[in-house]
Amino acid sequence: MDYQRVFTQAIDRLHAEGRYRVFIDILRNKGMFPNARCFAGHNGPKPITVWCSNDYLSMGQHPKVIAAMEEALHDVGAGAGGTRNIGGNTHYHIDLEAELADLHGKEGALLFTSGYVSNEATLATLAKILPGCIIFSDELNHASMIAGIRNSGCEKRVFRHNDLAHLEELLAAEAPDAPKLIAFESVYSMDGDVAPIAEICDLADKYNALTYLDEVHAVGMYGAHGGGISERDGVAHRITVIEGTLAKAFGVMGGYIAADKVVIDVIRSYAPGFIFTTSLAPVLVAGVLASVRHLKSSSAERDGQQAAAAMLKRLFAEAGLPVMPSTTHIVPLLVGDPVKTKKISDILLAEYGVYVQPINYPTVPRGLERLRFTPGPSHTEEMMQELTQALVEIWDRLELELRQAA
Numbered sequence: 001m002d003y004q005r006v007f008t009q010a011i012d013r014l015h016a017e018g019r020y021r022v023f024i025d026i027l028r029n030k031g032m033f034p035n036a037r038c039f040a041g042h043n044g045p046k047p048i049t050v051w052c053s054n055d056y057l058s059m060g061q062h063p064k065v066i067a068a069m070e071e072a073l074h075d076v077g078a079g080a081g082g083t084r085n086i087g088g089n090t091h092y093h094i095d096l097e098a099e100l101a102d103l104h105g106k107e108g109a110l111l112f113t114s115g116y117v118s119n120e121a122t123l124a125t126l127a128k129i130l131p132g133c134i135i136f137s138d139e140l141n142h143a144s145m146i147a148g149i150r151n152s153g154c155e156k157r158v159f160r161h162n163d164l165a166h167l168e169e170l171l172a173a174e175a176p177d178a179p180k181l182i183a184f185e186s187v188y189s190m191d192g193d194v195a196p197i198a199e200i201c202d203l204a205d206k207y208n209a210l211t212y213l214d215e216v217h218a219v220g221m222y223g224a225h226g227g228g229i230s231e232r233d234g235v236a237h238r239i240t241v242i243e244g245t246l247a248k249a250f251g252v253m254g255g256y257i258a259a260d261k262v263v264i265d266v267i268r269s270y271a272p273g274f275i276f277t278t279s280l281a282p283v284l285v286a287g288v289l290a291s292v293r294h295l296k297s298s299s300a301e302r303d304g305q306q307a308a309a310a311m312l313k314r315l316f317a318e319a320g321l322p323v324m325p326s327t328t329h330i331v332p333l334l335v336g337d338p339v340k341t342k343k344i345s346d347i348l349l350a351e352y353g354v355y356v357q358p359i360n361y362p363t364v365p366r367g368l369e370r371l372r373f374t375p376g377p378s379h380t381e382e383m384m385q386e387l388t389q390a391l392v393e394i395w396d397r398l399e400l401e402l403r404q405a406a
């Protein structure tokens with residue numbers, strides 16, 4: 001076999017479809033987010049404004065987080081030095097797990113090296129432990145949940161996105177005594193819509209199913225203490241496993257689950273993705289601890305983010321830009337063509353110093369390619385007005401259609 005040719009053809013297919021991924025080379029400026037430097041050109045770094053970061057609340061720049069990380073670095077050094085079982089179970093990890101369990105009102109929590117790993121490891125292990133388990137999965141679930149479900153080897157039923165009637169139809173079709181698990185997200189990060197969590201819990205009660213909720217795009221940002229949509233809606237106690245990331249609103253890195261003690265113990269004891277890997281560096285855990293503690297008691301960042309998202313949606317709609325109907329902090333702008341989406345993103349970066357990554361298939365379905373903006377408490381009204389103006393100019397230049405201004 002001509003290996004080289006096969007690999008090259010695979011890459012060529014991506015180019016032909018206009019969805020070859022280019023990673024932008026940037027450095028953020030500490031304490032100045034969303035300002036950053038871009039190294040794309042040849043004339044040294046160029047100042048840019050970042051509009052697509054998942055450091056949603058700028059906590060990765062927060063003085064308390066940075067101070068906690070510096071202190072930990074000087075106190076205990078760089079790495080964890082081992083798996084949780086062999087030398088890597090630091091006091092920071094134990095403290096953070098207690099803090100996260102408390103955040104979600106659960107008996108325990110367990111840290112992983114990323115949100116991806118927490119989903120993959122937990123879903124694969126839970127379903128393997130339950131003989132004959134059937135997983136009911138929302139069609140828009142994240143790749144990490146899909147990987148976990150696939151790796152569990154169990155039966156899977158996919159329900160239409162947020163469609164309770166379809167979910168019930170699928171649940172009702174299975175044997176009443178078969179173990180069942182409903183896996184879904186709270187905030188869907190590409191559209192910015194929210195799952196009907198209470199109603200899904202009602203179905204779980206009716207059909208005796210467990211529930212697994214990915215709150216990756218909600219923790220830190222919703223609920224009085226940042227416990228996510230399940231806290232906001234007062235339903236956290238009804239969810240079997242709540243999963244979250246420490247890399248988005250909490251601004252650092254890592255993932256976790258929160259659940260009853262026995263569920264945590266099972267995953268801790270059986271999940272390869274938890275057991276056979278070095279634990280998170282204490283420096284990272286110390287930073288997350290500061291971040292979670294801060295966001296538990298401060299709503300200023302959450303309020304600032306909601307205000308910024310509302311303003312950007314309004315400015316886009318008033319300008320006739322095709323903003324999609326998100327009910328959350330995510331502001332997607334529909335383009336519907338991968339080549340044009342990339343072109344708009346390139347012009348924004350080259351001419352306006354605006355960085356927003358094009359979102360193409362397979363992250364979103366073909367034909368629904370978009371630009372996904374994530375305004376936060378550090379984006380000013382002036383930045384939003386400049387952004388809107390730039391987009392209108394580009395829409396005009398590329399002869400894209402504007403809507404009737406709202």
Ligand SMILES: Cc1ncc(COP(=O)(O)O)c(C=O)c1O
Nearest residue numbers: 114115116142216245247254255
């Ligand atoms: C819904 C969802 N779950 C899980 C993850 C993975 O989280 P992490 O980035 O911490 O690996 C992501 C990442 O973007 C996500 O969007």
